[in-house]
Amino acid sequence: MHILRLGLSACLDDEPDIQVVADPRDADALAAAVAELRPAVAVIDVDLPGTDATTRFHGVASECAVVMLADQADPGGVRQALAVDPLGLISRQAPTERLTRCVRHVATGRRVIDPELAQTARAVGENPLTPRELEVLGIAANGATTAEIADMLSLSVKTVQNHLSSAITRTGARNRIDAIRIASEHAWLSTSRQ
Structure with missing residues (x-):
């Protein structure tokens, strides 16, 4: 720089x-x-x-x-x-x-x-994730467990699991880590926090 x-x-x-x-x-x-x-x-x-x-x-x-x-x-x-x-x-x-x-x-x-x-x-494509999926992925990206995310957002663990599963599907990822990587590379997580 x-x-x-x-x-x-x-x-x-x-x-x-x-x-x-x-x-x-x-x-x-x-x-x-x-x-x-x-x-x-x-x-x-x-x-x-x-x-x-x-x-x-x-x-x-x-x-x-x-x-x-x-x-x-x-x-x-x-x-x-x-x-x-x-x-x-x-x-x-x-x-x-x-x-x-x-x-x-x-x-x-x-x-x-x-x-x-x-x-x-244009080649990157639009963000397919909902605001809640972005929020859950963003917290997961900081290393929080599913239970910790649920506690932070006042949701059930099952609801958090559903959001993570949906984010994985929508991004075409293999798992939660891959979904976080894809969302980060496309700057979806950074724009969701602004």
Whole structure:
């Protein structure tokens, strides 16, 4: 992340019409820099350390235009970025010229979504799980037993087992661990907590 941030800053700062005013290392530093410096555009990686993408985005987007960076090999991260609806979304692997063009367009209020990332998001498919199944899987992902989940949600153990069984079926998983993996890879669990 540090190397990506430094390289990104250097590339953008090299442009005659773009000035990098801050190089924040995490979500807290980003929020502080945006509030103090009022940049026209913030370039945010979907995996920026700190808070989740939705919190990061909404705090910054109220102050300036946002370009989010995501990895084409991470469909869940792409869907997470698209879910917050940034003005710009571009691949981390994009050539520098495409990134600088994106920043310029977003600075003028134009939307730029990398077509390769949009295709990646479409290929993932929609979330087939109900909100309760997501809630149960999310708790299970943290290592809770069926009895613990039942106690936390004030449900019977049988009801929790039914939700887990349904989640396994809906995701096409082999077992609960596989269902958690599939839901995590598609960023269904992270979006259910926002």
